[in-house]
Amino acid sequence: MSSAAAAAPAAAGGVSYRELAVPPALAPWVRCLWDLTVQGEGGPGWVVPDGFMDLVASGPELQLAGPDTRPWPVRRRPGAVAVGVRFHPGAGPALLGPPASELRDSQVAPDALWGRDGRELAERVAESASPAARLEAMVAGLAGRLGDAAAPDPLVAAAVAWLERDPAAARVGALGPAVGLGERQLRRRFLAGVGYGPKTLARVLRFQRLLALLQASPDARPSLAEAAFRSGYADQAHMTAECTRLAGRSPAALVAGRPPAG
Numbered sequence: 001m002s003s004a005a006a007a008a009p010a011a012a013g014g015v016s017y018r019e020l021a022v023p024p025a026l027a028p029w030v031r032c033l034w035d036l037t038v039q040g041e042g043g044p045g046w047v048v049p050d051g052f053m054d055l056v057a058s059g060p061e062l063q064l065a066g067p068d069t070r071p072w073p074v075r076r077r078p079g080a081v082a083v084g085v086r087f088h089p090g091a092g093p094a095l096l097g098p099p100a101s102e103l104r105d106s107q108v109a110p111d112a113l114w115g116r117d118g119r120e121l122a123e124r125v126a127e128s129a130s131p132a133a134r135l136e137a138m139v140a141g142l143a144g145r146l147g148d149a150a151a152p153d154p155l156v157a158a159a160v161a162w163l164e165r166d167p168a169a170a171r172v173g174a175l176g177p178a179v180g181l182g183e184r185q186l187r188r189r190f191l192a193g194v195g196y197g198p199k200t201l202a203r204v205l206r207f208q209r210l211l212a213l214l215q216a217s218p219d220a221r222p223s224l225a226e227a228a229f230r231s232g233y234a235d236q237a238h239m240t241a242e243c244t245r246l247a248g249r250s251p252a253a254l255v256a257g258r259p260p261a262g
Helices: 092-095 110-114 116-127 132-143 154-165 171-180 183-193 198-214 224-231 234-245 252-255
Strands: 015-020 030-038 043-047 053-058 063-064 073-074 081-087
Touching: 030 043, 030 132, 053 132, 063 110, 063 116, 081 092, 081 132, 092 183, 116 132, 154 171, 154 183, 171 183, 171 198, 183 198, 183 234, 198 224, 198 234, 198 252, 224 234, 224 252, 234 252
Parallel strands: none
Antiparallel strands: 015 030, 030 081, 043 073, 053 063, 053 081
16 A cells, blocks of 8 residues: 555546556566556545555655555545556565565555665655656666565465456365465465465455456446456345455445545
8 A cells, every 4th residue: 555646556546557567587576567647636545455565656755565455545646646666466575575464554664674775775766856767766676686585486476376367266265276285374375475365365356356347437337236247246245245345335436436434
């Protein structure tokens, strides 16, 4: 979760968002680079769970956004630009250091992660003259950590890929046998790499599938009943309950742009 700009395009009404190519040396750990620009008058927004961790620079401020399990409010200033590095689910900690479970539902300054190296990286980002230069400094800082980085856990990567292909159809109970791990071993390795267990990741990925359907243009958007079916929920009530847990509001409220309750 980013303190000032959404790291998740799914929650980013009123912004333009694009993904950029990853330098080959970082590809085992990094899913994409991205930038996000607030359009129009800006205003409040919400970041919702997406399964990712992001290193985010919003203006001069640099933070690592851990994996979310709940929605977070953000304030978008007109014209503000944020840039980020998004990590593959399960891969970030092998490059970043701490287990993902320690970063869940949190945002962490680089010096808390890497001490002096983190402070120096934050200073280089703050001194950069443009969003593109900030992103370049972030990439350089991560590239400097490659010598001490471990390879991402291949079994967690295989399990994540299986869930990403179809979180609705995948049976979480079959994940362990499919990758050669017992249930407890799989959960322990998911907590370290992803930040939470495989069942939670499956729920988050299914929710993201729903969100993509709800964000379609009005003429292409399915009914809520059809969206529940196509996303893989048992029924519309199940979809509403899960959406409320992860986004703080019902699917109808999401479509209407209403903020989370409370």
